[in-house]
Structure formats: C-alpha cells, structure tokens
Amino acid sequence: MIDAWTAAQIRQAERPHLEAGEPLMQRAADGLAGVVREVLHASRARRGVRAARVLLLVGSGNNGADALYAGESLARELVPSGGVVTVVPVGTRMHEEALAAALGAGAVLGDVPSWSDQAVVSELLPGYDVVLDGLVGTGSDGPGLRGDALRVVTAMLGAGTGTGAGAGIGTRSSDSPVVVAVDVPSGIGVDDGAVPDPLVVLAADVTVTFGGCKVGLLVAPASRLAGRLVLVDIGIGPDLSRLRPALSAP
Numbered sequence: 001m002i003d004a005w006t007a008a009q010i011r012q013a014e015r016p017h018l019e020a021g022e023p024l025m026q027r028a029a030d031g032l033a034g035v036v037r038e039v040l041h042a043s044r045a046r047r048g049v050r051a052a053r054v055l056l057l058v059g060s061g062n063n064g065a066d067a068l069y070a071g072e073s074l075a076r077e078l079v080p081s082g083g084v085v086t087v088v089p090v091g092t093r094m095h096e097e098a099l100a101a102a103l104g105a106g107a108v109l110g111d112v113p114s115w116s117d118q119a120v121v122s123e124l125l126p127g128y129d130v131v132l133d134g135l136v137g138t139g140s141d142g143p144g145l146r147g148d149a150l151r152v153v154t155a156m157l158g159a160g161t162g163t164g165a166g167a168g169i170g171t172r173s174s175d176s177p178v179v180v181a182v183d184v185p186s187g188i189g190v191d192d193g194a195v196p197d198p199l200v201v202l203a204a205d206v207t208v209t210f211g212g213c214k215v216g217l218l219v220a221p222a223s224r225l226a227g228r229l230v231l232v233d234i235g236i237g238p239d240l241s242r243l244r245p246a247l248s249a250p
Contacts, residue, residue, distance in 0.1 A: 003245035004213040006191045007138035013211065013239035024234045025062065028210040029069030031232030032182060035208045036074060036130055039178050043129040051082035053128045055177065056107070057202075058099075059135040059149060060091030063182040066210075067134030068098035070182075072105040079106030086110045086128075090135060090148035116151040122159040128177040131156075133202050135186035138214065144196050145187050153186070153202050181207040184214055185225050191246070193219025201225055211236040218249045 005013075017024055040052045056071045058064040068087065075085040085107040087099070103109070114120045125131075135149045145153055181204035184190055188201065193216040195201055203225040207217060211234045216222045 063137035
C-alpha cells in the first residue's frame, strides 16, 4: 500500500523543520537533480552523445525554486562540457536567491514570448533532453494554469512533439524530451486528482515528489498524468507517520 497526504498535511509536517531552519528546499532540489541525472543518462543512450540540454519551466512558488536549485547543480556539471540549462520564468515573481544561484552556475534565461509561440517551440523543444515542470504545486490556489504558464504549456502541447507520456498530443519520438514534474504535474488537483482542463496539462513521464506522496498522484484522472513516481526523502517522514493518511492505495 502507498500512503498519501493532502497538501495541508504535508505543510503541517514540514512546519517544525522549517522553523528549525532545516534546508528542506535544498534536500528536495538535490533529490530532483539526482533523478534528472538518471534521466539524462538514459536519454543519451536514446538520443546520442551530444551535450545535454535541460529546460526549466519556473513558476512563482516553491516548486519553481526547487527547479532552480536543481538547475544550479545541473548547470555546474553540464555547462562546462557544452550543455545548456535554460530557465523560462513564467511566474509573476521568482525566488531571487534560487534564480541567482542557477544563473551564477551558467544557466541562461529563455524568452517567454518565444516559448509561448507554437511555431518557435516546435523548433526549440526537440533540442532538449529534459523538461522540468516547476510551474505550480501544492501551494497553488487552484489546479488550473493561468497567464504565461498557460500560454507556454499550450504552445508546447500544440507543437505536437508528443511531450509527456500521457499527453495524447502527437507521437512520442526520439526527439521528444522527457518531462519531469516537480512534486506534482502542474494543472492537477493535488488533493482530489481532478484535472479541470485536461487539454492544458503537461503530462509527466516522471514525477519527483517530496516528503510524502500527494493524494492527487494516486487518484484518476490526475494519476494517469503523473508517470513514474519517485519519492524524495526530505526528513519529514516521522512527522507524516503521526498523521492519518488521507488515502492508502495499492
């Protein structure tokens, strides 16, 4: 059985650790970067030995910061050997320290209008090995995408590259990047598995979730968009074990 918790329960379990100054975000980012490295290793076997390229879709919340700190780690490894880590900032604000860390390590900023243009995305996206979806997460006030996040995801899905194992757009081919969701795929209901707009969800091949599994990752229809689930331990397991899971699923 897999136990799952609501977003509120996860925040409750995190609270004492955050108040104690524990680096939960860095632990999450380190675990995320490790999974991306594994994906890149498999991708090189599938797509050849050219330098790796990673695209970060970064929103305003903690998931965006997790993606940026993971991008910092990846950029330090990839950029010196000719790799690329591109940050597409789609939120109304950014985690300034995380953004500075990623750019300081060699990541570059992408142009949001270009990544919102379906024709441009059709040309750019096949050049990437991995897309990190750090658009929205458990702190969002609603599951649907809005603003630049909506425009960028719409352009990606409309480009017909087969992005995401469950996207239902195009046909998965050797030039399709692997989509890694940061904590949860953006656009799903974290607590109920709802997908209010299934045509505008960037379906994941892999979802890297932190601390504990979220209910929406195990409940259809959202569960069909999460891909393979990887749980990263950030140190809140004992706290969650004292709470009754919101869901237990086989």
